[in-house]
Amino acid sequence: MAELLTSAQMRAIEQAEIESGTVTGLQLMERAGRGAVAAAIGKWPEFAQGSHRALVLCGPGNNGGDGFVIARRLVDRGWNVDLFLYGVAAKLPPDARVNHDLWAKRGAVRAFDLAALCDCDRPDLFVDAVFGTGLTRPLPSDLATALEVGMMSNWTRGHGIKRLAADCPSGLNLDTGMVPASESDAVPRVTSADLTVAFHSLKAGHRLGLGPTLCGEVQVVDIGLTGPDASERAMIGTPPDADRARLVAPEFAHGSLPLRIWPGAMIAKLRGQGHKYDYGHAMVCAGGPGRGGAARMAARTALRSGAGLVTMLCPPEALQENASHLDAIMLRACATAETFRQILDDRVSALCLGPGLGVGSATRDLVSVALAHRPGDRGWRDPAVVLDADALTSFENDPDALFAQTHARTVLTPHEGEFARLFPDLAQSERANLSKIDVVRQAADQAGCIVLLKGEDTVIARPGGGASVHSASGERAVPWLATAGAGDVLAGLIAGLAAPETAPDLYCVTEAAVWLHCEAARQFGPGLIAEDLPEMLPKVFATLAR
Numbered sequence: 001m002a003e004l005l006t007s008a009q010m011r012a013i014e015q016a017e018i019e020s021g022t023v024t025g026l027q028l029m030e031r032a033g034r035g036a037v038a039a040a041i042g043k044w045p046e047f048a049q050g051s052h053r054a055l056v057l058c059g060p061g062n063n064g065g066d067g068f069v070i071a072r073r074l075v076d077r078g079w080n081v082d083l084f085l086y087g088v089a090a091k092l093p094p095d096a097r098v099n100h101d102l103w104a105k106r107g108a109v110r111a112f113d114l115a116a117l118c119d120c121d122r123p124d125l126f127v128d129a130v131f132g133t134g135l136t137r138p139l140p141s142d143l144a145t146a147l148e149v150g151m152m153s154n155w156t157r158g159h160g161i162k163r164l165a166a167d168c169p170s171g172l173n174l175d176t177g178m179v180p181a182s183e184s185d186a187v188p189r190v191t192s193a194d195l196t197v198a199f200h201s202l203k204a205g206h207r208l209g210l211g212p213t214l215c216g217e218v219q220v221v222d223i224g225l226t227g228p229d230a231s232e233r234a235m236i237g238t239p240p241d242a243d244r245a246r247l248v249a250p251e252f253a254h255g256s257l258p259l260r261i262w263p264g265a266m267i268a269k270l271r272g273q274g275h276k277y278d279y280g281h282a283m284v285c286a287g288g289p290g291r292g293g294a295a296r297m298a299a300r301t302a303l304r305s306g307a308g309l310v311t312m313l314c315p316p317e318a319l320q321e322n323a324s325h326l327d328a329i330m331l332r333a334c335a336t337a338e339t340f341r342q343i344l345d346d347r348v349s350a351l352c353l354g355p356g357l358g359v360g361s362a363t364r365d366l367v368s369v370a371l372a373h374r375p376g377d378r379g380w381r382d383p384a385v386v387l388d389a390d391a392l393t394s395f396e397n398d399p400d401a402l403f404a405q406t407h408a409r410t411v412l413t414p415h416e417g418e419f420a421r422l423f424p425d426l427a428q429s430e431r432a433n434l435s436k437i438d439v440v441r442q443a444a445d446q447a448g449c450i451v452l453l454k455g456e457d458t459v460i461a462r463p464g465g466g467a468s469v470h471s472a473s474g475e476r477a478v479p480w481l482a483t484a485g486a487g488d489v490l491a492g493l494i495a496g497l498a499a500p501e502t503a504p505d506l507y508c509v510t511e512a513a514v515w516l517h518c519e520a521a522r523q524f525g526p527g528l529i530a531e532d533l534p535e536m537l538p539k540v541f542a543t544l545a546r
């Protein structure tokens with residue numbers, strides 16, 4: 001799985017490589033600029049031949065240095081280039097200064113000026129090389145105006161101008177995926193690109209928050225940095241290292257993995273042989289009459305995704321309702337937490353509690369029984385315990401009581417609302433400049449278990465710092481997954497994948513579940529309702545088997 005670096009990690013990798021003497025900063029900058037031009041021509045083949053016009057906006061740091069290289073290489077190809085510098089040449093860092101001087105032999109360096117910029121002939125390509133990983137504060141207002149998409153209407157047929165961003169659209173924070181709004185702007189201005197070239201590796205901000213929308217297509221350009229060997233971190237079945245984050249996707253470094261390897265390796269029933277009990281027994285707890293739908297969807301998904309058998313437990317008064325809806329799923333009455341304790345045997349390998357369970361002390365008691373069931377002491381594997389929805393909300397007034405019971409085989413799957421109830425200090429309104437990755441890391445440390453925070457960008461973290469991001473954006477955008485019950489299905493999917501005896505590490509199972517959940521929605525398409533998700537899984541699995 002591809003790594004998602006922070007700006008600081010990227011700087012450290014560059015620095016280490018430069019200090020080792022294998023490469024110079026200038027070489028890296030040349031490769032970055034060359035790679036950006038090649039990527040633009042690859043995306044827009046009409047740029048390969050003939051003379052075109054570019055407007056290049058350079059910044060005061062090394063991102064600006066990339067801009068000078070891009071400008072020079074475009075002129076080498078016969079382009080006309082207008083170039084503006086936001087900053088002062090004398091203050092450019094050394095490598096950017098060298099490239100400034102090289103460019104100055106070929107064309108003019110004009111000081112940034114909005115009116116002069118608008119006066120330029122219509123460009124075919126607009127190059128944003130103002131800020132990259134070094135953004136430290138909101139954009140100044142005049143610069144924000146120059147970078148705004150609306151700026152293109154300054155020219156006739158302005159919407160046809162292609163926008164290329166070096167490392168990121170300037171103003172995007174590459175650690176958080178957020179755009180800090182300046183004091184003069186109530187909301188951040190939109191500075192999206194059609195193509196963003198990310199140097200060496202994706203950064204977290206390319207895949208979090210506004211990143212996917214603002215960056216457009218993102219291409220990673222290899223600039224010859226080896227960096228620390230990511231292969232181990234990306235190994236199937238191996239959770240990520242502390243302080244590292246990775247993208248949940250069937251990619252390995254810069255290439256794609258065959259789907260049968262990932263996420264296929266997470267699905268026990270794609271291969272192998274065995275008795276139904278070898279595939280584990282998942283249990284789902286349901287609430288009272290009229291509220292069983294959510295738990296039934298979780299149970300059905302658990303059965304579809306690999307558990308050998310699934311039992312649903314419900315209060316006696318809900319038996320009739322549930323029985324009329326269930327066939328392959330077994331059903332048992334369970335009136336109290338004590339009954340639940342007696343029902344749990346060593347072969348129960350996954351538990352899912354929360355969907356439709358009801359908020360209150362009865363649910364807290366069931367959760368306590370689930371978390372206390374530790375057949376690991378008797379040589380069995382402790383069951384995976386997936387806690388969602390009401391199982392989380394029931395601990396709103398005393399989250400620490402929950403965190404005192406969770407263990408390494410527990411996954412909490414809150415949406416933002418549930419997350420705010422358990423981690424009020426980390427709620428969206430309190431996050432300030434923290435990235436969603438760091439927020440979920442802190443939550444996992446507090447909770448002492450795996451935490452998955454849902455959304456278009458879903459973040460998973462485990463205690464100690466390893467984290468993953470799944471981005472339902474671009475080709476994987478599934479806005480129709482925002483439908484009632486989709487979260488219940490995800491909880492069941494994690495339980496079902498975790499149930500088999502041979503199931504890999506729970507963290508990796510959780511990553512795979514999020515990817516498969518999105519994939520089922522993607523293959524189904526618009527019009528999806530939550531019940532469709534488990535029914536799509538066989539089709540998704542068939543594509544993984546090849």
Ligand SMILES: NC(=O)C1=CN([C@@H]2O[C@H](COP(=O)(O)OP(=O)(O)OC[C@H]3O[C@@H](n4cnc5c(N)ncnc54)[C@H](OP(=O)(O)O)[C@@H]3O)[C@@H](O)[C@H]2O)[C@@H](O)CC1
Pocket residue numbers: 014024025026028029030032059060061062063064065066093130131132133134135136137138139140166167199223
């Ligand atoms: N190093 C290498 O070898 C390679 C680096 N590469 C490239 O370098 C990029 C990183 O370069 P970088 O570290 O110089 O940061 P960069 O994004 O140019 O900005 C820093 C400047 O902006 C300023 N500034 C920040 N925010 C501001 C604001 N809102 N408004 C106004 N000013 C603001 C900030 O000022 P300061 O905060 O210091 O006052 C400083 O002057 C990276 O993304 C990649 O493109 C590639 O070529 C590969 C090789």
Ligand SMILES: Nc1ncnc2c1ncn2[C@@H]1O[C@H](COP(=O)(O)OP(=O)(O)O)[C@@H](O)[C@H]1O
Pocket residue numbers: 389414415454455456458472477478479480481482483484485486487488489490517
């Ligand atoms: N716009 C979106 N794009 C992709 N996935 C989404 C989007 N909105 C919601 N989801 C996903 O759908 C699921 C919704 O879960 P949740 O909020 O718990 O809903 P419910 O409680 O109705 O089941 C989560 O897995 C979430 O990540």
Ligand SMILES: [K+]
Pocket residue numbers: 063128129130131132165166167168169170
């Ligand atoms: K940029």
